[in-house]
Amino acid sequence: MQATIYNLQGEALDTVELNDAIYGIEPNIGVVHQAVLRQQANARLGTHNTLTRGEVRGGGKKPWRQKGTGRARQGSTRSPQWRHGGVVFGPHPRSYVQDMPRKMRRLAMRSVLSAKAADGRILIVDSFEALEPRTRVMLALLDTLQLSERHVLIMTPERVQNLELAAGNLANVRLLRTHFLSLVAMLKAEVLVLDRASLEVIESILGQTGGRASRPLTAEPADGAAPRRLTSYLDAVSGADTATATVAPNVITDAEVPAAATEAPAVVVATAPEAPVTPAPAAEPVGGSATVHSSVTVTPSDAGDEETS
Numbered sequence: 099m100q101a102t103i104y105n106l107q108g109e110a111l112d113t114v115e116l117n118d119a120i121y122g123i124e125p126n127i128g129v130v131h132q133a134v135l136r137q138q139a140n141a142r143l144g145t146h147n148t149l150t151r152g153e154v155r156g157g158g159k160k161p162w163r164q165k166g167t168g169r170a171r172q173g174s175t176r177s178p179q180w181r182h183g184g185v186v187f188g189p190h191p192r193s194y195v196q197d198m199p200r201k202m203r204r205l206a207m208r209s210v211l212s213a214k215a216a217d218g219r220i221l222i223v224d225s226f227e228a229l230e231p232r233t234r235v236m237l238a239l240l241d242t243l244q245l246s247e248r249h250v251l252i253m254t255p256e257r258v259q260n261l262e263l264a265a266g267n268l269a270n271v272r273l274l275r276t277h278f279l280s281l282v283a284m285l286k287a288e289v290l291v292l293d294r295a296s297l298e299v300i301e302s303i304l305g306q307t308g309g310r311a312s313r314p315l316t317a318e319p320a321d322g323a324a325p326r327r328l329t330s331y332l333d334a335v336s337g338a339d340t341a342t343a344t345v346a347p348n349v350i351t352d353a354e355v356p357a358a359a360t361e362a363p364a365v366v367v368a369t370a371p372e373a374p375v376t377p378a379p380a381a382e383p384v385g386g387s388a389t390v391h392s393s394v395t396v397t398p399s400d401a402g403d404e405e406t407s
Contacts, residue, residue, distance in 0.1 A: 148188025
């Protein structure tokens, strides 16, 4: 897959080859859903707590004697049915951490990137080093890239101080280090803006199988398929030719059919002589029960085939 790299003025500078195993797979929605639940669960602190009747202060004295008052027996004013009493089945501090295999986590990341790439919601910028640390400059950049009304996630491998100062006051722009790939952050953002250096970081993280026997991850080759191209809404502005011809499968135009093929060929049908078939005798019912006699007789051929019945 090929992608276009733009500068801060929205002009196309260069093209880069992207790994189809990361940006061109079929998204696995089930794995993405499980990964999102895991990330949200791991973000919970789990510090909630309630006090039981044994933890509430006070209530050590019996309110009244056991018998003779006409009222229900009570042993403590900190019982759950009393005001200021304890809580029976309230929450207590615990961990919400969920585990997930590494291959599934990386598959979820690749699925989100592939879905964003298929929708044209990934924009690659050369670098943000030349950006001035002013909010109005950042607003002008978003307007140039047609991102003024969109929620944008900008990922850079290193801290860019000018970028942080320029986008710090914008509510629809979020900055993230590329090493800390966040599945929820990428799903919440409408457009992902990556710089050239981020592509190498993503390739180093998601382009490997992982484990001790880690090896590069490659996409399955598509036989006869044209190379894909990462398109975005800026391609129309920059004048890039992104139109691709779509041909329906198993459809042949008249120009592709040779003249000789249009003539109907002569069809010769050879018929073999029919072998005589001996009909089976009809069954005769005897005394309320039916007895069926069946036999198949094949006429022996000249080669001396045996008769079967």
